[in-house]
Amino acid sequence: MKLFFPSLYIGFLFALGLLFSCASPDASKSFLPEYALYLLNEDGSNSFFLKESLQDTGKSIEIEVPSKEFTREYIHKKGIFYHFKERNDYFIRYQLDANNQMIATDSILFKDGYLENYIWKNNTDTLLLFTVEKKTTAHGRMYVVDTKSFTLLREEALPFPSSIVNFNLLSIGVVDFVDDKLWIAYCYSKFLTADDYTTSDTMYYATLDFSSLDVLNLQKDTRSSYPGGVNTVQSYSARDDQGDFYFMSCPGVALGNNLAKPTAIFRKKKGMQEVDTSYMLDISETIHNHAYGFWYMGGQKAIIRSEQRNLYTDFSNHHSTFQFEYYLVDLSTKKLDKINIPLDKGTRKENVLVQGDYVYFAIDSEGEKHDIWRYTINDGQVDRISSISNSASYILRLDFLK
Template identity: 85%
Template structure:
């Protein structure tokens, strides 16, 4: 639910700028970055570290972010960065120039809304964006953008109910597209006080015809609450090698805030419009904690990021406590194996990158070091392969630029 986190999640909702100044422009003819590491620094500034490799021997360029124009929530594909600037409702495209400066190259005006989720349609240049109206936080819209020509080719309201009983805050947590059908997992929340809220005990799954947006199927699920989350901040779903679609619910204090419900992983089998009610991987039952973030590794394995409720006081210090552990999840056997890397901090981060046989983690550890760790799921080996600036506070994102 974007409204809640816009106002309260100040620990990590840092800001980027419209123009980035490169600290090492002389490398423009020889340096070709493949990775972007996005940092929040101790002084409140932000830095992109562009890397040609995730090894210590690689070259890097730092880009300072001088102004405070947009948040860390962006979409990246093939070296282009896309951001919905909620302050004025412009969807903006940024690109790196030959001197590794990030330049705003084009924009599209959207209607008033919070960006909740995005999806690349069939892995093409067509980008689907889903927003919830700011004024009521109860009505959703879909935008379809041709990113190659950067044009808006479709805009339409989603036929989702605006509320259920007194739960009137709509959250679009997971989206999927297959066989010309749009699948949306959503839920409803409500404010309890000015700075506290909770989520209802039901998750909703709607299958819509993409052309007409007619609802073809609606399913309710009370096994958990708050499916997924804002995926410009963190990933919560993936399709496996067989085409089955997995997603995680996040009812913990940092997202759904419905603590009696378990964090769990669910499955929608390939070719089905409905979530498989015979499958549920109860994460909380196994590790006795809630978790956030889901990254598919391959071979029926995934990574999740778990909090430790005994280490933080409440939501106010949730982001600053070194508490987060990472687990390898076997989706077939439902077994979880803790990964041997240092405890991490930062409530929600897109800091896990899967590449081939390796998984890379951006970790902010208790020694005040900000490092890239490499993990090999096949044999469980972990190693520290890169260290970022000592003036950093959080590694918020790790992106592959190609």
């Protein structure tokens, strides 16, 4: 469910254009960036900060984003970017050219909707996208796109009820694909006032036959609320080394807004259609706060990003308060250890990147600092390794381009 309240997106709903102009075209010809940081700048503009290395060594350039046609919500894979332009319902493919200008290369017209979630089918070029219609936010659809030829292979309505009792806003929060079956975690919300909403006390897990979209199994879970979230904005799930699937619920004020329910991590074991009801990692019970964002590191370890209720007033300053902490989570022992990096701001960001023996964090800390921090997995050492453009207000995303 994508709820477009101004207060929920302060500092974020600035757009990213389809055509970009490079600040230094001549220098870019010999520049081969490996990383892209997507910035919201102090003047309200957006830009990409492209780097050869996440350390201060190597070249970097900043690409201005002059247009306001494109939000920060995009899908990236191997240097190609995909975006669903909700204003006119076009799904667009674009990429950096030889001069590091971002150009649109193709588009597909979808039906009216908000993009809620996506998954790559078995790590192929086939992309599954899941939307909720704009008019009622009560009906979902699935689109299947061959990204190599950039053609629409299939589009079909999802077989979910439009409402549960008086909760009539559908949210498609987590998606998994195994053995030609779709597994979708979803929930329902409702408006309390024109600017406030809440989510029901039940999470739904549906297993669907991919060919027919017939529902093979439906499981209800009342241990938490609001599974996952819009994963073009932030990650909420991952598969571990053994093939078990983990996902996080987000009932905090920034997503589900059902504060009585705990933020928690759940597990669907390899080969199973149902969530393992014997497993629940209650994050809120341990840290006494809600959290958003889940990044798997390997070895049964993950990173989460938590708010601090005592530091922000309400949602009006939730995004601008330096409050966010990062925790190392052991999924097997359920132990949480805080990582020693400065407090971050920005309600939801895709700013954690796991690469080999390191985890990189793009952090916006007090004193107008916008830095890359490196966490060494083996020994827990933390280092600040580089700084980003002084014009930035938020680092919204960190992507590896290769």
